[in-house]
Amino acid sequence: xxxxxxxxxxxxxxxxxxxxxxxxxxxxxxxxxxxxxxxxxxxxxxxxxxxxxxxxxxxxxxxxxxxxxxxxxxxxxxxxxxxxxxxxxxxxxxxxxxxxxxxxxxxxxxxxxxx
Numbered sequence: 233x234x235x236x237x238x239x240x241x242x243x244x245x246x247x248x249x250x251x252x253x254x255x256x257x258x259x260x261x262x263x264x265x266x267x268x269x270x271x272x273x274x275x276x277x278x279x280x281x282x283x284x285x286x287x288x289x290x291x292x293x294x295x296x297x298x299x300x301x302x303x304x305x306x307x308x309x310x311x312x313x314x315x316x317x318x319x320x321x322x323x324x325x326x327x328x329x330x331x332x333x334x335x336x337x338x339x340x341x342x343x344x345x346x347x
Contacts, residue, residue, distance in 0.1 A: 237274030238274075238301075238302075239278070239297065239300045240271050240272040240273055240274040242300040243268075243286060243297070243300075244272040246292055247290060250290055250291065252290075257286075257289055257290070259328075259329040260289040261288075261289040261322075262321065262322045262332040262333060262336060263282060264329065264330065265329075267282075271286075278301075281340075283298060283301065283303075284314060285322060317339060318336065321335045321336055321339065
């Protein structure tokens, strides 16, 4: 869990540098506030999809987040690790953060696409 704490601290610092509240960052990343809070406190290890979403939200390289987590990307197809359906869900401004999370969970459960 030490790696998770380091990653969480790094994410929190980057979020604060972007002047985003926890709620704003979670909404932009398509995850719940409690989940982001747990990541920042080192209680949860984020999936690859969440790392990618947080990188986009925080306007930093996903590789920087992977390095902080002490992990490597497990898959990459032409540099695109996220299906278009997931991108569309994350980008839809008419969805609330909670709705995005629910749709992403349903998508992952049906497709088996790595999170």
